[in-house]
Amino acid sequence: PRKPLLTADGIRHAAAEGVEIGSHGLTHIDLTRADDAALSAETAESRALLTELTGAPVTGFCYPYGTVDARAADAVRTAGYGYACAIDPGPLTGPYALPRVHVGQNDTSVR
Template structure:
């Protein structure tokens, strides 16, 4: 029943229509990052240092892989030429993305998707009861990142668990956040990321009905498809051998699906 909510229809990365039907293929490898900076106080393991991120990007490039935005990854796969691409995503929209992550992405010729919270512009990670307060990007910061070629996606308005939201809150978090970001950046917003990675059939339906072309989760199980893409958490402890293991395990464990 869950799989019927999002029947894995093939939608192009710009949300303009369906792509030609393709046989099921392996789910793309999408890396999940959050903050880039000091990780000495990091109870949720959401931070990597700039030095670690650079090592991870270098690892990708040495293997002939290139990090790109999720929109670019899905568009390339639809054309049949995305085999050497991996998705790079950064959740929450931390201000340190501009100071630490963006210069490294440029250096290693990588793209990325940044999922932000338009209801918390210039605020901090107040949803995390433990750990340090981390500042979030302002409206001007998000516009700057978008102008630098980074895909901007929605992480909802305020970072709530959508599986526990009532109908009005769910629609507001999903649909209104897309509208606000489109107005803020002047560009179409096609990607969504479920806060906390939690997802159910109702949340998937709301995201799809709001007009998003794709959405990222963490491990959505039978809901896996264009509106519930699994991702691999990448943290400070992920050195070269751990990255290699995660990459191989992902290719072995993820079942083939249509549309991605």
């Protein structure tokens, strides 16, 4: 079963309470496998919609499935984000390939 996602009102409320709202893509596809049109939509359109929804700049991006390559990182930079995170950025470094840790539903506070 899928977990419920935040509604537009939930996103607005979180932003109003000071939570940073970043993008995870428009439809959560693996950007390393996306064609040029999808790559642009996933990054630029997602940022534009979240900016409109929250009334605040959206500067962070988190790659769906944690995967990134140079092409995806370039698309994120071109879309206007200030930084992006990946589970395994591989040989990429810099603000568009920051490492992150996956936290799943089975993780506990000990992990």
